[in-house]
Amino acid sequence: MRGTSVLKNINRQFLIAARPDGLLKESDFDYVETSIPEPGDGQVLVQVQMVAVEPALRGTMVEDTNNPANLQIGDVMGALAAGEVVESNNPDVPIGTRVQGLFGFADYVVSHPKAFLFSVIPDGVPMEAALYIFDTSGLTAYLGMAHVGKPQPGENVLVSGAAGAVGSIAVQLAKQAGANVVGIAGSAEKCDWLVNDLGADGAINYKLGDIDAQITALMPGGIDVYFDNVGGEILNAALGQIRLGSRLAMCGRISEYENTGPAYEPSNSANIIKFCRHMERLMLFDHQDKFPAWREAMTTMIDDGSLQYRVDMLDGFENLPRGLIRLYTGENIGKQLISIT
Ligand SMILES: NC(=O)c1ccc[n+]([C@@H]2O[C@H](COP(=O)([O-])OP(=O)(O)OC[C@H]3O[C@@H](n4cnc5c(N)ncnc54)[C@H](OP(=O)(O)O)[C@@H]3O)[C@@H](O)[C@H]2O)c1
Structure with missing residues (x-):
């Protein structure tokens, strides 16, 4: 079932255009517009709202057969991201659920609750905190x-x-x-x-x-x-x-x-x-069993004011490559996120 919150009829994406050589460049990415994918059995369609970038992402773009996260030229650029389920073929993740996962540089992505790093964002947790402090x-x-x-x-x-x-x-x-x-x-x-x-x-x-x-x-x-x-x-x-x-x-x-x-x-x-x-x-x-306790400890610190987290938010889908490049040029302060809605 498709929700009413599907806002666009195109799916913007950034693909890997070239293996980075030295400094990462905007020309290492290709902007494309495609159709919105249809979720299969058990899958959900996610409308991505916020993308998180981190320095290791450049490593997924270079030729490296030892890196299981290695991407190929023409692949959608990968990244942790968060958004809302707008179509669902899975009763466990209904329309309107806020989720995060390896959704990449795209407006829409089809995913499955069992996909690597897919998770539901708990009620009350801001999306930026889910992508930063609790991830x-x-x-x-x-x-x-x-x-x-x-x-x-x-x-x-x-x-x-x-x-x-x-x-x-x-x-x-x-x-x-x-x-x-x-x-x-x-x-x-x-x-x-x-x-x-x-x-x-x-x-x-x-x-x-x-x-x-x-x-x-x-x-x-x-x-x-x-x-x-x-x-x-x-x-x-x-x-x-x-x-x-x-x-x-x-x-x-x-x-x-x-x-x-x-x-x-x-x-x-x-x-x-x-x-x-x-x-x-x-x-x-190697420490996944401890994540719930660590998240709880940091929640307590945020609530009592002893832990601050600063988000450096860039707006606009077109700024996704720029947001990643900022990490290597040192332009970001705190966590670099890109809001794409
Ligand atoms: N082990 C893990 O699981 C894991 C997980 C997450 C991140 N990391 C690593 O942790 C580090 C920080 O990641 P982050 O996500 O928190 O990024 P970040 O610190 O938010 O952004 C990168 C920062 O690195 C600094 N930098 C860039 N080039 C530099 C250079 N040549 N020399 C010194 N500093 C430079 C810049 O700040 P300045 O203005 O200060 O130069 C830039 O703001 C990265 O090396 C990343 O790969 C590891």
């Missing part, structure tokens, strides 16, 4: 800080990519644990936000250079917990100042995602063996 970005921050970093009161915690989706949550979780928290980000505006709104004890604008000296000044004695979102030279600077018993939460390496040359080799890596007690690559889906 990959928020949960990864929680995993990295609460289960890997485990900061103790008075310890020194350094977070890179600190004004982004994951980093800004990681900063606040470390602050709540009573740590001395320093964030690294790429502009004065981002550094001000970290200190004045999120409660960080200090912030480093890495674009001003001399990261080593700035870390030493703000964290005398060394780093106890490093939450790494960026890799490269910033990771190397952090490794240069970790102290005995330190923990490293390895979340991502965005500084290297567009690098077409040899991978960056941190010259301070010997310090991992000398000083690090625990280093873990954050593999969110």
Whole structure:
């Protein structure tokens, strides 16, 4: 049965036009208009309203047979997104249900409740919170800080990519644990936000250079917990100042995602063996059993005002590629979402 809220009679999509080479470009995407698909048995038709982008999406566009999420040229660009069921052949997901899943850069998508990452957005949860704080970005921050970093009161915690989706949550979780928290980000505006709104004890604008000296000044004695979102030279600077018993939460390496040359080799890596007690690559889906408890913990923090989440909302379907590109140029503050209705 088709609902009355089907607004358009075309289905706009962005397809992958080219494998990105170096910097991601708008010309790596093709805009097309197609017809609205018909759901089959047990399926639903979703009208997408909001799309979430994250840095790993570029990796799905490059030739990589080891990546199970790898896409081909001509495929609809993939992404986590949320919307409303407008046609349903499944009594469990009636018309009007708000859902999220891997719907991609499209107005309409046919999906199934058993599809990977498909879920119903609980009543009362804003769509942007469902896509951000209660999904990959928020949960990864929680995993990295609460289960890997485990900061103790008075310890020194350094977070890179600190004004982004994951980093800004990681900063606040470390602050709540009573740590001395320093964030690294790429502009004065981002550094001000970290200190004045999120409660960080200090912030480093890495674009001003001399990261080593700035870390030493703000964290005398060394780093106890490093939450790494960026890799490269910033990771190397952090490794240069970790102290005995330190923990490293390895979340991502965005500084290297567009690098077409040899991978960056941190010259301070010997310090991992000398000083690090625990280093873990954050593999969110190894912890699915804990998601309900983590979501509940973060709901409590949002309700009592101890956890803020900032959404950087871009409007317009035509801005979907731009929204993704903004992550690599550092234009976003907080979680980059695109509203397409
Ligand atoms: N392990 C997991 O399951 C998992 C899940 C989600 C995300 N991640 C990873 O976590 C990291 C952050 O993701 P996010 O979604 O929260 O993105 P985000 O931080 O909201 O956006 C990316 C930010 O990275 C910074 N950046 C871009 N190029 C950089 C460079 N060359 N050097 C240093 N910083 C750079 C930019 O901020 P500045 O202005 O500060 O440069 C930009 O705003 C990414 O590496 C991502 O792949 C991993």
